[in-house]
Amino acid sequence: MPKRGYHHGNLKQALVDATLKLVEEKGPHGFTVAEAAKQAGVTPAAVYRHFDGREALIAECALQGHRIFGDLMEHAYADGHPSALAAFEATGRAYLAFARKFPGHYVAMFESGVSLQANADLARASERSRGVLERAAAALSEHIPEDKRPPASMFSAHIWAMSHGVVELFARGTPGSKAPFPPEDLLETGIGIYLRGLGLIRPDD
Amino acid sequence: MPKRGYHHGNLKQALVDATLKLVEEKGPHGFTVAEAAKQAGVTPAAVYRHFDGREALIAECALQGHRIFGDLMEHAYADGHPSALAAFEATGRAYLAFARKFPGHYVAMFESGVSLQANADLARASERSRGVLERAAAALSEHIPEDKRPPASMFSAHIWAMSHGVVELFARGTPGSKAPFPPEDLLETGIGIYLRGLGLIRPDD
DNA sequence: TGTACATCAGTGAACGCGCGTTCACTGATGTAC
């Protein structure tokens, strides 16, 4: 917004924003360097002042996504307050909320095929959000009798999988697959049943 | 295998097979008409004798996948024998088994973005496999006290979501996301905990 | 305050490439007589 004219002022972020929008609308492979540049009001060649190439552009989108996601998850977890159970359930909700609020980021992170190995920052940011869920699971699992307690990393993987599945199958505009229920309800009830199976919720709740 | 020479003999299926292999190796957008033709030992133009174009080729892969998948699911369900519970669990395992055994088909079906609306046969085949799981869920849900019974379509959606999530996150070669557990174990335990949450498995089992 | 200059974010034209698709054709195959 600030500057105008020959110098854009904030082209790097403008390109990221354009890419996010394209990727949200047309899928993980539906963006091109040329079109992102066009939407930012700039020549394709200008992109190369800020990014090494196409791959680097989508990787930056994924990176920003993981950072937002990590913040959101940590905020939802809130160090386990008011209770381990409430905090855990909040992280599950945060997953879906993120996917709905930042669909472009979500696609860049989980569907674009960006390599985590090729980018250390990206790998670290991705590790972080996974860590929050795992911590939430570990804290919660202390309420399970030790002999029938699954590893925390296993049950966080279950929740991660169900959340991801709900997003992919029912929350995104996949043509032809009408959602039978609101995704939020689906995830909420699914996690609820799962937690009851772990003995963490009374059967009558 | 039968014929050789100028006429291929079974080019249509050879093109489908080549596409499946490419899609398995290089992802949902990693195949081209030209390369599929090349792998089938044929000129790109020959593809148009058998398919309307690129989209039709990948759609045929998805269609064949849904048919195999539907057969597999029905066989696993086995009309609810030996018990509703065992049959239901078998369909869950069948989902993952299919994804592992037919990765190319899986990608074509669930990741390629083929439109279900544009192809009635495809929509029907896809409906069928979903129907098997839903029937299994309905049969099983009769063992739940009526007042605390979730709709069968909801709990089949939960299982579908978890299965899909496990496949996407832990069973496919996503670079950098090492699976903490064998996907089969993850899904088996996840479904087990979920079913316990529904009161369908004794807490001690 | 005014001028000279270094910096560097942008331009615009061009590139080579591989894509999906078309078209007139060719030659192997199966059938009618």
Next chain:
DNA sequence: TGTACATCAGTGAACGCGCGTTCACTGATGTAC
């Protein structure tokens, strides 16, 4: 059984296109004096 012919699955060359990327350049900006 042998010949003429229709069929149609394949060829090979060509197309227009949009892509990612490069390069020498231009001109706005900020700074040193």
